[in-house]
Amino acid sequence: MPKHIYELEALELIKNIKEGNLRVYEVVEEFLERIEKVETKINAFITLRDREEILREAKEKDEILRQGQAKGILFGLPIAVKDNISTENIRTTCGSKMLYNYVPPYDATVIKLLKREGAIILGKTNMDEFAMGSSTETSFFGPTRNPWDLSRVPGGSSGGSAAALASGEAPLALGSDTGGSVRAPASFTATVGLKPTYGLVSRYGLIAYANSLEQIGPMGRSVQDTALLLNVIAKYDPNDATSLNVKRPNYLASTYNVNDLHRKVRVALVKEMFEEGVSKDVALIVKNVVNKLVSEGFLVDEISIPIIKYALPAYYIIAMSEASSNLARYDGIRYGFRAKISGDWNEVFSETRKEGFGKEVKRRIIMGTFTLSAGYFDQYYLKALKVRTLIIREFKNAFRKYNILISPTMPTPPFKIGEKIKDPLAMYMSDVETVVANIVGIPAISLPAGFVSDNLPVGIQLMADHLREDLLFSIAAFIEKLTGLRNLIAKI
Amino acid sequence: MRRKIVITEKLIEHLSWLARIRLTEEEKRDFIKDLNRVLEFFNEIDEVNVKNIEPTTHTALLTNVLRDDVPRESLPLEKVLRNASEKEKEYFKAPKIL
Numbered sequence: 085m086p087k088h089i090y091e092l093e094a095l096e097l098i099k100n101i102k103e104g105n106l107r108v109y110e111v112v113e114e115f116l117e118r119i120e121k122v123e124t125k126i127n128a129f130i131t132l133r134d135r136e137e138i139l140r141e142a143k144e145k146d147e148i149l150r151q152g153q154a155k156g157i158l159f160g161l162p163i164a165v166k167d168n169i170s171t172e173n174i175r176t177t178c179g180s181k182m183l184y185n186y187v188p189p190y191d192a193t194v195i196k197l198l199k200r201e202g203a204i205i206l207g208k209t210n211m212d213e214f215a216m217g218s219s220t221e222t223s224f225f226g227p228t229r230n231p232w233d234l235s236r237v238p239g240g241s242s243g244g245s246a247a248a249l250a251s252g253e254a255p256l257a258l259g260s261d262t263g264g265s266v267r268a269p270a271s272f273t274a275t276v277g278l279k280p281t282y283g284l285v286s287r288y289g290l291i292a293y294a295n296s297l298e299q300i301g302p303m304g305r306s307v308q309d310t311a312l313l314l315n316v317i318a319k320y321d322p323n324d325a326t327s328l329n330v331k332r333p334n335y336l337a338s339t340y341n342v343n344d345l346h347r348k349v350r351v352a353l354v355k356e357m358f359e360e361g362v363s364k365d366v367a368l369i370v371k372n373v374v375n376k377l378v379s380e381g382f383l384v385d386e387i388s389i390p391i392i393k394y395a396l397p398a399y400y401i402i403a404m405s406e407a408s409s410n411l412a413r414y415d416g417i418r419y420g421f422r423a424k425i426s427g428d429w430n431e432v433f434s435e436t437r438k439e440g441f442g443k444e445v446k447r448r449i450i451m452g453t454f455t456l457s458a459g460y461f462d463q464y465y466l467k468a469l470k471v472r473t474l475i476i477r478e479f480k481n482a483f484r485k486y487n488i489l490i491s492p493t494m495p496t497p498p499f500k501i502g503e504k505i506k507d508p509l510a511m512y513m514s515d516v517e518t519v520v521a522n523i524v525g526i527p528a529i530s531l532p533a534g535f536v537s538d539n540l541p542v543g544i545q546l547m548a549d550h551l552r553e554d555l556l557f558s559i560a561a562f563i564e565k566l567t568g569l570r571n572l573i574a575k576i
Numbered sequence: 577m578r579r580k581i582v583i584t585e586k587l588i589e590h591l592s593w594l595a596r597i598r599l600t601e602e603e604k605r606d607f608i609k610d611l612n613r614v615l616e617f618f619n620e621i622d623e624v625n626v627k628n629i630e631p632t633t634h635t636a637l638l639t640n641v642l643r644d645d646v647p648r649e650s651l652p653l654e655k656v657l658r659n660a661s662e663k664e665k666e667y668f669k670a671p672k673i674l
Contacts, residue, residue, distance in 0.1 A: 189655035283636045296634040326636040397620045419659035432671040438598040453595040469631030525635025
């Protein structure tokens with residue numbers, strides 16, 4: 085039986101559109117129908133674009149195609165975008181009441197790039213408020229549900245993007261990753277997500293949470309689709325002062341470059357990342373994948389990086405400090421929510437932020453205000469930055485000997501909605517495997533490793549040295565072949 | 577040597593003022609509990625010896641990115657003001673400061 089259109093990988097859709105086997109209109113129409121069918125159960129989107137407007141755009145694309153004028157490597161492909169990435173004339177809320185009515189006057193650089201390559205934006209996906217969370221439960225617009233088990237979280241903060249992929253609502257998506265926000269939901273939904281090297285993808289138009297840590301990242305249901313999307317968004321951008329002006333390889337080509345990898349690539353497991361707080365099931369499933377690599381001739385060592393123990397507290401100190409500074413801009417004056425009270429500046433400002441921010445955002449701003457305040461700055465913020473230096477040093481050392489470091493992506497399978505939301509520390513602990521890549525600024529990818537009790541996804545995380553996304557994609561593509569876990573859509 | 581720090585109601589009120597976020601009584605109570613636990617977790621980094629270690633503020637593999645100071649087109653006023661909750665003529669309208 086032929087597959088439904090929504091079950092095709094992005095690369096297959098693009099090929100079929102290009103060759104005239106599928107019209108853009110029917111592709112887009114099918115995704116809209118799929119969304120209509122499952123969205124009430126999943127809640128992956130905060131804002132969907134107007135149906136007529138999308139279909140009109142699809143028709144225009146078909147006409148361009150008919151005239152032989154089609155350009156762009158994503159031509160006609162529908163895509164979902166996380167709601168902290170600015171889209172001109174499409175509401176962008178960051179999952180917050182503070183921005184519930186904010187319509188950006190400009191496109192983020194990555195959105196310009198998507199449009200240039202012919203992609204069609206379906207809508208904006210749900211997320212933890214201001215990307216502060218690991219479960220997509222702190223959204224002002226309600227939690228997103230995990231398509232594999234509707235009683236569980238999809239991970240976060242890019243949970244809407246991941247859930248849209250795993251439910252067949254979109255073939256490709258953008259997320260953002262400050263401490264694991266692309267990889268956590270990829271792990272929890274059996275999809276693929278990459279956090280690029282800091283500076284590889286422009287942050288211009290990404291609404292800031294912790295800007296020294298975050299990157300926009302590509303998300304897909306296969307390693308190749310994810311690589312394809314990175315090809316589109318990884319461009320130098322003078323509008324982002326931290327954008328790297330370096331040559332970017334063809335990442336999709338890297339996914340085909342899988343011959344003789346065992347001779348070229350040195351792999352290590354990081355001991356500490358399989359120990360404290362990691363569930364036995366998860367460790368076992370990830371080690372099974374590693375055993376498959378060994379069977380293919382890879383030499384896999386186990387290494388110890390003891391300082392990794394301090395990555396999580398250092399990360400949260402830095403992230404909350406940066407957040408308290410970044411989110412000072414929400415004063416209710418220039419955009420966003422404004423409390424309906426009369427009073428002086430400080431009163432209106434304080435009331436606006438009381439009513440506009442959710443509890444986790446307030447908690448982090450208050451804590452970040454503390455770590456940056458006089459008397460505590462040296463002991464917390466400055467010290468965390470120094471610990472960061474030491475962690476970077478240890479990882480650079482490890483990369484002198486090894487090309488790829490392996491760990492689980494998440495310490496547990498997807499947890500229940502409501503299970504951790506009342507206990508902030510328990511929630512923070514779920515980032516224990518992912519934050520280190522953000523602290524060091526290196527690329528990291530999560531892809532499916534297996535399932536616990538048939539339907540709870542477990543992801544494997546690969547980390548590489550700065551700017552070695554090419555290597556990550558080669559190994560990830562190889563692993564994907566070994567596991568056969570590719571293009572997985574949950575039955576809903 | 578590290579001082580023992582406890583987040584008290586007085587400190588929460590001070591932070592709430594610095595951050596310009598009014599907190600309800602319930603939030604204050606919750607935050608004193610939560611933030612003391614978070615602080616304990618932060619204190620784990622006390623164990624790390626960072627003598628003579630420089631801080632890292634970012635990992636962009638870059639220093640001092642400069643560009644020519646050339647005037648560029650900015651967003652049209654109409655677009656800039658579109659999201660403001662209150663405006664008058666060509667201005668954002670803010671609450672009184674003095």
